Amino acid sequence: MTIQQGQVDVKQEDNSQYLNKASAMEMETYDQSGRQPVLLGFLIAVIWLLIGTVLGDLSSFKFDHPDLLSGQAYLTFGRIRPAHLNAMVYGWASTAMFSVSLWLMPRLCRTRLRWGRVASCGILVWTAGLIVGLVLLLQGYSDGLEWLELDRMWADPLLVVGAAMVGASVWRTLAARNVHHLYVSVWYVAASYPWFLIIFLAGNLPFYRGVESAAVNWFYAHNALGLWLTAVNLALIYYLLPKIIGRPIYSYWLSLVGFWALALFYALNGMHHLIGGPIPSWMIATSITASIMMVIPVIAVGINQHMTVVGRFGAMRYSPALTLAVIAAMSYTAVSLQGIMTALVSVNRITHFTHWTIAHSHLGLYMFVTLSLFGGMYYILPRVLKREWPSRRLIRLHILLTGGGMALYIIALGIGGVLQGLSLLTPGTGFEASVASTKPWLMLRSISAVIISVGHLAFIYHSYLLAFSRKHSTTQLPPFIEFKPVLVKERKS
């Protein structure tokens, strides 16, 4: 084997050097090895975030003004709403998650990123597939299944190839690793790519009919959350929390229990979206049982992350990345427990088919996934670009607006959903009552959507400043330093 000059992972001897901890310079080499795909992914993700926000706002406003922009077919609610979901899930979250995994793997495997070009091409292919799919969706070509609307002829093959290419880079890096023990984040990231490919392919096969089609639909949609979106973001949180706090994860063993329980038991969950529906009762019973069993990994993850941070919440004043990671970790516990609760028949009979579901999915996809990815970007981008975020005020604005706006969103729609559900359960009131009971809450949702959008604009502008302007940070204070410490006593120096 020839050794190139300047290459960090020298292989001619044994790898005893990797038994020691990495030097800061070594880490920097790993960060730079993935610079191209990581930055490309984040750039594309931010653009999708903007597009998805506009689509989401428009969908929300259409509830308050049903005649808003209804003249053109491509602007009708039934096309804008799935476009919002797909732009956010496959555009924003997934593309940012590509970058996160391509940044995490070299650091955790202690080797430079392999096949980085393949990963970059994969991200571009993925994006091309998504553009094709979304344009077709707005034109009215939909596969008709929630979360799987993108055209199975023209869009899905590109998405599969793109994800496989990024996955190939991740796995090639894993194969070239210089560590023996895999950190828990590696398990999550490495497993998530084959998982995603299997479920996405299986979900898109064209030969399901009738209720089987519904069953496969929810098998996919639920596992896309659990085995793809959750997996990569938990990996990120498992890295960021200990790293920033400066102490190892509370119980490494517990984190592995969380991972393996997810891996072994998650697949059965999806059918609880069809409770009461025309599905054999044994399937739904299995699914409810599996959902309740998810308490084990959720509590394992929750306790572990809480015990890592506990007593040190003051660190959140110093680090926006930590602030976001902590909120995201708490939201993961919250959304999972809420999901388990919603899978119980006594709750489900009220909340099924209502806006409660939308509130729940935003707690998961926004408060957990999106905030975790924002946190990741706050941490990763300065290290890859070797520049500091220029403005503390923009960071503060962004986090307060998006966090606060989404809290309002979830509370408003949660209340609206329960009222709607109770009204639907009362025979004889007529359908009008259920519509009337949600209207004020939908209005409140639109207001929070505007707040969140302003937060996104602040973030996108800030990312632009970081990447392209020559202005650099002049202040030397963290963004939340002026906030009174709530959970810890201030240190007297």
Added chain:
Amino acid sequence: MLMGALATVIFALVILVILPSSLLSHVEAPPQLKRPSQQELLGRQIYISNGCIYCHTQQVRDAEITADVSSGLGNRASVPADYVYDAPNLLGTMRTGPDLFNVGVRLPDSNWHLLHLYQPRALVPWSIMPAFPFLFEHKPKAEKGDKVLKVPAAYAPKQGVVVITPEAAALVAYLTSLRHDYPIPDSPAFKESQP
């Protein structure tokens, strides 16, 4: 490694053995369920491409845990056999609008549906359903063979007429075809879905 492979085989065997073959039964279409016509299938496609599924379900849930039957969505809960001709499924997850599983029974009038699609608030003032004017054509004058929709003055265009397109007609044909009021067929496969 060996242990892993062994465990896999054992697990797979157990699953396959404890799954009696009688469980893997087939669902047949009930005799009263009509195979959808070409026009209804086109209408179903319009239903999909305009995302009706995001606000309307097509399922009646178990009467014991919900008010679906008592509030008149159907005379019984839906069963797998009701959906044999559906690909993809349109069960739906939201009831921002009412369930449509039996909309053909509740509202059999095509003209009502056409006007409701053109402007829901012309018929249901409190509705938050979007209007679908793009499923209709505005013409200065009706030509030969055009079907004209009668629209109340408040919602009609200032000039000309509103002509029903084949798409709108197909969608309405699909909607009015949604009738599942026949009794549940009496076979073990159907009973199994009952709790």
Added chain:
Amino acid sequence: MFANSVVLITLTLVIGLPPLVCLFMALSAGQLDDGGSSAESIFEEQELRYSRPWETRRQMQDRVQQHGNLMNNPRAEWERWL
């Protein structure tokens, strides 16, 4: 077609079985043995010795005991932000 979906059972197995195999492989390869060092493997050398401004006196004493005397982070990370 339905009542019991072969497709769904197959899918669940396809998703559920490989992790089981992996779990056994990981166990036999000793991946799950040394949790402590795995948990510390993400830190750079000296990183655990950096003094962190949010820590209480007690937490700092713990840090000194476990990792040696405190140092300032050369990249001044806590004064800026992460």
